[in-house]
Amino acid sequence: MAMKLPKGFEAAGTKAGIKPSGLQDLGLIYCLDPTAWALTSTRNQVKAACVSRNQSIYRAGTPIRAVVVNSGNANAATGNQGIKSDEDFGIFTANALNLTDSQSVLTASTGIIGVQLPIDKVYQALPSLVKNLKSESPGFAESILTTDTTTKEVAVVLKNGARVVGIAKGSGMIHPDMATMLAFVLTDAVIPQETLRDLWPRIVDESFNQLTVDGDTSTNDMALVMSSNRVPEDALELADALNSVCMGLAEKIAQDGEGATKLMIVQVRGARSATEARLAARAVALSPLVKTAVHGNDPNWGRILAAVGASGASFNQEKILVKLQGTVVYENAPQNFDLEKLSSTMNTETVLIEIDLKVGNHSAKAWGCDLSAEYIRINAEYTT
Amino acid sequence: MAMKLPKGFEAAGTKAGIKPSGLQDLGLIYCLDPTAWALTSTRNQVKAACVSRNQSIYRAGTPIRAVVVNSGNANAATGNQGIKSDEDFGIFTANALNLTDSQSVLTASTGIIGVQLPIDKVYQALPSLVKNLKSESPGFAESILTTDTTTKEVAVVLKNGARVVGIAKGSGMIHPDMATMLAFVLTDAVIPQETLRDLWPRIVDESFNQLTVDGDTSTNDMALVMSSNRVPEDALELADALNSVCMGLAEKIAQDGEGATKLMIVQVRGARSATEARLAARAVALSPLVKTAVHGNDPNWGRILAAVGASGASFNQEKILVKLQGTVVYENAPQNFDLEKLSSTMNTETVLIEIDLKVGNHSAKAWGCDLSAEYIRINAEYTT
Structure with missing residues (x-):
């Protein structure tokens, strides 16, 4: 270019x-x-x-x-x-x-x-x-x-x-x-x-x-x-x-993250403050368990919830909404969805995770990528 | 047992x-x-x-x-x-x-x-x-x-x-x-x-x-x-x-960490407080770049220093001491060591990283493991 x-x-x-x-x-x-x-x-x-x-x-x-x-x-x-x-x-x-x-x-x-x-x-x-x-x-x-x-x-x-x-x-x-x-x-x-x-x-x-x-x-x-x-x-x-x-x-x-095969976009809404929105979005983008699940096309939303829970952002676990590739997977309680179908929508270049904390009106985005075996290869052989 | x-x-x-x-x-x-x-x-x-x-x-x-x-x-x-x-x-x-x-x-x-x-x-x-x-x-x-x-x-x-x-x-x-x-x-x-x-x-x-x-x-x-x-x-x-x-x-x-092939023990000494000693030790044990380097027998001590630097613990980068498998790799400045020889000492079940922050007398240990392609495999295929 x-x-x-x-x-x-x-x-x-x-x-x-x-x-x-x-x-x-x-x-x-x-x-x-x-x-x-x-x-x-x-x-x-x-x-x-x-x-x-x-x-x-x-x-x-x-x-x-x-x-x-x-x-x-x-x-x-x-x-x-x-x-x-x-x-x-x-x-x-x-x-x-x-x-x-x-x-x-x-x-x-x-x-x-x-x-x-x-x-x-x-x-x-x-x-x-x-x-x-x-x-x-x-x-x-x-x-x-x-x-x-x-x-x-x-x-x-x-x-x-x-x-x-x-x-x-x-x-x-x-x-x-x-x-x-x-x-x-x-x-x-x-x-x-x-x-x-x-x-x-x-x-x-x-x-x-x-x-x-x-x-x-x-x-x-x-x-x-x-x-x-x-x-x-x-x-x-x-x-x-x-x-x-x-x-x-x-x-x-x-x-272009090391070893990445997919871009992960995390969109958080409904946070009490901009800081908390950013915290929550970053925590999800950072989680190795979310990143490996995204790598494997695995709609394992429990890991997303666990990452938000550990982020320090406020929310109520009975109310929080989690969407994966546009499909609601959790809202108040686990939602029914077609596992195979949702998994197949994750087999693409960009995976979108949306979270509504439902305690305010601040939002933030975070960008991450999946974690692949290629990341290990690149970084296990860097100086030697 | x-x-x-x-x-x-x-x-x-x-x-x-x-x-x-x-x-x-x-x-x-x-x-x-x-x-x-x-x-x-x-x-x-x-x-x-x-x-x-x-x-x-x-x-x-x-x-x-x-x-x-x-x-x-x-x-x-x-x-x-x-x-x-x-x-x-x-x-x-x-x-x-x-x-x-x-x-x-x-x-x-x-x-x-x-x-x-x-x-x-x-x-x-x-x-x-x-x-x-x-x-x-x-x-x-x-x-x-x-x-x-x-x-x-x-x-x-x-x-x-x-x-x-x-x-x-x-x-x-x-x-x-x-x-x-x-x-x-x-x-x-x-x-x-x-x-x-x-x-x-x-x-x-x-x-x-x-x-x-x-x-x-x-x-x-x-x-x-x-x-x-x-x-x-x-x-x-x-x-x-x-x-x-x-x-x-x-x-x-x-x-027994998921996919682990090696135990990583991080020993921090010379910290200003017990809390800072624990912070520094944990940061090194957590770093994916340190973990992949350990996996690849790569004495990439710059990643160890970067992890301590981001931990929040106090130290002076001109004085800090870093030892890898008993060999001093950094003290005030990079030290000369035999890369191949040090790499071969890392090809073992337990890798010991020692850090002396030289600003106090508190110490702490942290335990971690290497990051392997097997971790990716285990976690990419958990629910599907």
């Missing part, structure tokens, strides 16, 4: 030789002008050097010009040498872009934890990466992948012609306790930085934070939004567009 | 025809005298009828005489009919035992959620079950199993000759947010009921609540301790014995 970027942005990807596979592993997004931006990062206490560095730049509050990303190496838990490599990552990139301040370049790394980043390879690859910069996404979208099987891009065009384009990677170690992957959302719609920073965590909470593949929280997660502020737009419309781009990316990541 | 029960207890198991397999599925523990007892139950909001009933008997505080257990059917999420069946379960058992008060009989169910309990089959099997009562455990230990591959019994003899015998079942839907399986611990050591009720939750927190197979919390969990109060014993020695019986059962459940 050759996706056109919003006005004022350029991107590129290249092969720096970090991945043993020889695939693209170094990517760059560049903004012609200083950008308004907002960032959410992993809540894992073990933070990659890039996460700590970006958070400190975020606190400074100044505009940025670029984000450089490598895949194949997380540069996490690599001690002082790793911190130095990450600083060099920013400095070398700023130099290659002729930017005077290395603090105007964010860095992002993803891949194996605990191995030193070959910063010399990055250094050598940067000039050609900068030369490759284009107003299209493909090279960049490829360069950030790890165990992903496809690139992940979503775009929305607003009324006045402004655009929102999101590019993400993520397939495993995906869990909703902050951003859960790398996501870069670019727009040319005019928005003050302060407004963007207010809005962003709320959008991330409803999208990326409602996404789980395996319950593991990465050390390198981040979700970054940048605006080149070129096209005046309605603020509400922009918020909606950002929301739908992030939800679209979350869905694509779940769909 | 024909394990002798503590003085004053009898037990039995029989085939009531609840399990389609035709295996034993109805068990009974009977105490000749009124017992001191304590109970912990699942924290899942979706509670089986037996859990609600037992909790109400617990609040009344009176001694009990028996616990009756069926496997093959959880009698959970079965509405009013399920509540009635559970009451009948207690009444029929009290009648068969010639007890005047059905509230002196606890009930426990385990198996599939959402299917009505065939209480008529239980009724017909009860007389022969009572006739089978013996001062030994085997029939009972078998009758409570579901996907377990072996019975789980642990015994300790105290100085004065009092005994503590624990019998448990559990293999899947095992997670430490309360008791996580059925466990019945019997002793003839003298202990006042109030002391027992003070002690029990603490013992459960250090043993069963540190056990995880898959992160799912059952609707039917309970851990019950009963004393026939026949042999005077030292209170501290009894507490130690109860503790080691429960830890032994927790280990056996993890060892």
Whole structure:
């Protein structure tokens, strides 16, 4: 997919030789002008050097010009040498872009934890990466992948012609306790930085934070939004567009979850609060027993009920409604349904689980995937 | 294993025809005298009828005489009919035992959620079950199993000759947010009921609540301790014995986790508090990425660090120590080790992960197991 970027942005990807596979592993997004931006990062206490560095730049509050990303190496838990490599990552990139301040370049790394980043390879690859910069996404979208099987891009065009384009990677170690992957959302719609920073965590909470593949929280997660502020737009419309781009990316990541054969969408309604709606939806999407049942086309709704029950969301077990692929399987008590027929409706690419808690009027969605033997294979053989 | 029960207890198991397999599925523990007892139950909001009933008997505080257990059917999420069946379960058992008060009989169910309990089959099997009562455990230990591959019994003899015998079942839907399986611990050591009720939750927190197979919390969990109060014993020695019986059962459940090929023991030291030590140990034992790495003999310690980092326990990532099968893999920074050699030491029945958080002097253990393709097979094909 050759996706056109919003006005004022350029991107590129290249092969720096970090991945043993020889695939693209170094990517760059560049903004012609200083950008308004907002960032959410992993809540894992073990933070990659890039996460700590970006958070400190975020606190400074100044505009940025670029984000450089490598895949194949997380540069996490690599001690002082790793911190130095990450600083060099920013400095070398700023130099290659002729930017005077290395603090105007964010860095992002993803891949194996605990191995030193070959910063010399990055250094050598940067000039050609900068030369490759284009107003299209493909090279960049490829360069950030790890165990992903496809690139992940979503775009929305607003009324006045402004655009929102999101590019993400993520397939495993995906869990909703902050951003859960790398996501870069670019727009040319005019928005003050302060407004963007207010809005962003709320959008991330409803999208990326409602996404789980395996319950593991990465050390390198981040979700970054940048605006080149070129096209005046309605603020509400922009918020909606950002929301739908992030939800679209979350869905694509779940769909491409490690070993996944099916996308699982969990829709919770009737919750007492938005927080409880999100909690309940996430608990179902996370449950390995629900995920294996979905894998096996097994309408084992008791596991869904048990997951909601353990989520912390309020409800009354005598009243709660559970629907599986549109069929009511529980409401007040178990419902009669044709087991074979319902099972056959689950033998498809997307399985929808709907839950009405019936104690309020808040709702939330969560995205997950089934758990397959392929997940075991991928993750049992990762470093050896 | 024909394990002798503590003085004053009898037990039995029989085939009531609840399990389609035709295996034993109805068990009974009977105490000749009124017992001191304590109970912990699942924290899942979706509670089986037996859990609600037992909790109400617990609040009344009176001694009990028996616990009756069926496997093959959880009698959970079965509405009013399920509540009635559970009451009948207690009444029929009290009648068969010639007890005047059905509230002196606890009930426990385990198996599939959402299917009505065939209480008529239980009724017909009860007389022969009572006739089978013996001062030994085997029939009972078998009758409570579901996907377990072996019975789980642990015994300790105290100085004065009092005994503590624990019998448990559990293999899947095992997670430490309360008791996580059925466990019945019997002793003839003298202990006042109030002391027992003070002690029990603490013992459960250090043993069963540190056990995880898959992160799912059952609707039917309970851990019950009963004393026939026949042999005077030292209170501290009894507490130690109860503790080691429960830890032994927790280990056996993890060892027999669904699809497990290896027991994973996680030992955390140097935590700021006991709670944080338990949190960190549990997070590692729960992580699907650590579990699959252990399955594949992969010394991927970055996943261990990431799991501790997401656990909520305090530490400094520059100081933390991680040992895998006795080899230091991380301390302040990644350590050099022979990947092939360490991998080969993981190709064994028990894998030990040791973590020193270096911020205090509290420690805790957690038990888990590897995650295998067999787990997927077992759970993808449970009801269909």
